[in-house]
Amino acid sequence: MEVVIVPDAKAGGELIAEAMAALLRRKPDALLGVATGSTPLPVYKALAAKVKAGEVDASRARICQLDEYVGLPAGHPESYRAVVLREVVEPLGLSEASFMGPDGSAADIVAACEAYDRALAEAGGVDLQLLGIGTDGHIGFNEPCSSLASRTRIKTLTEQTRVDNARFFDDDLDQVPHHVVTQGIGTILDARHLVLLATGEGKAEAVAQTVEGPLSARVPASALQLHRHATVVVDEAAASKLRLADYFRHTYADKPAWQGL
Numbered sequence: 001m002e003v004v005i006v007p008d009a010k011a012g013g014e015l016i017a018e019a020m021a022a023l024l025r026r027k028p029d030a031l032l033g034v035a036t037g038s039t040p041l042p043v044y045k046a047l048a049a050k051v052k053a054g055e056v057d058a059s060r061a062r063i064c065q066l067d068e069y070v071g072l073p074a075g076h077p078e079s080y081r082a083v084v085l086r087e088v089v090e091p092l093g094l095s096e097a098s099f100m101g102p103d104g105s106a107a108d109i110v111a112a113c114e115a116y117d118r119a120l121a122e123a124g125g126v127d128l129q130l131l132g133i134g135t136d137g138h139i140g141f142n143e144p145c146s147s148l149a150s151r152t153r154i155k156t157l158t159e160q161t162r163v164d165n166a167r168f169f170d171d172d173l174d175q176v177p178h179h180v181v182t183q184g185i186g187t188i189l190d191a192r193h194l195v196l197l198a199t200g201e202g203k204a205e206a207v208a209q210t211v212e213g214p215l216s217a218r219v220p221a222s223a224l225q226l227h228r229h230a231t232v233v234v235d236e237a238a239a240s241k242l243r244l245a246d247y248f249r250h251t252y253a254d255k256p257a258w259q260g261l
Helices: 009-026 041-052 080-089 109-122 159-169 185-189 201-212 220-226 245-253
Strands: 002-006 031-034 062-065 067-069 128-131 153-156 179-182 193-198 230-235
Touching: 002 009, 002 245, 009 041, 009 128, 009 193, 009 230, 041 080, 062 080, 067 080, 109 153, 109 179, 185 220, 193 201, 193 220, 201 220, 201 230, 220 230
Parallel strands: 002 230, 031 062, 031 128, 128 193, 193 230
Antiparallel strands: 067 179, 153 179
16 A cells, blocks of 8 residues: 655645545546544545635535444434534535435444445445544444455444544543444445545554554454555654655655656
C-alpha cells in the first residue's frame, strides 16, 4: 500500500479532498464511501470548500455509509445516518436521495445487512472508500479477529471502542450502543480505492501494525495489504512508529504527479 506522511490533519484533509474532487471530475456520479468520527472532518470541510469555490461539481455525487449503530431511535443525532447527512451530504449541497446506508433499526437485521451489500453492488460499487482506524486496528466496526472475508453484518463492540465513542454521547458510556451494523472487511475490500486517514500519536501503533505488521485478523486494518489500490494518509504523530517512514517519504516525494493519490 502507499503511505503518505503529511504535516498535520488539515494537510491530510486537503490531500484526500483533492483526490475525491479529481475522482468527481473524471466520474461525476462517483459513489463515495464515508466514515464518521472526528478524524475525517477535515476531509469533508475541504471538499465542501472546493464545491463552494466552484473547483468541483458534486451535484451528481453519491454518498454511502460505512456503518450504523443498532437500536438508536430514528432521528437520533448520533446515529451515523444523521451524522453523515449533517457533516457530508448537506455541506456538499446534496439531497438525502443521494445517500445510502444500512438500516440499524430494521426488525430483521440480518436481512437488512444482506440488502445493503446488494444495494452497493447494484449501485456499481464504491469508487473511493474513506476509512478511519481504531486504536485496536479496527476499520468500520470490524473489531479484532473479524473475518477478513466478512460481509455487512451485525457486530458487538468492544468496551474500548465504546469508551472511545462515549465522547459523542456526552461522555456517558451507558448511552453508547453495544451493537452496530458494519460493512464487513470483504465488503470494504470491494471498493476500487481505499483511503485510510489516521492522525495523532494514539493511532501510531495501529498504523504501524496495519502497514508493516503481518496480515492478521487481530489487526483488521491489515487487510488493506491485500487491496490493489490502498492509500494510508497519516500525520507525523500517527507515523511515529513506522520503521520505514523515511522510505515512505522518499517514494511519495518522487511519485509522478500524473499518478495522483
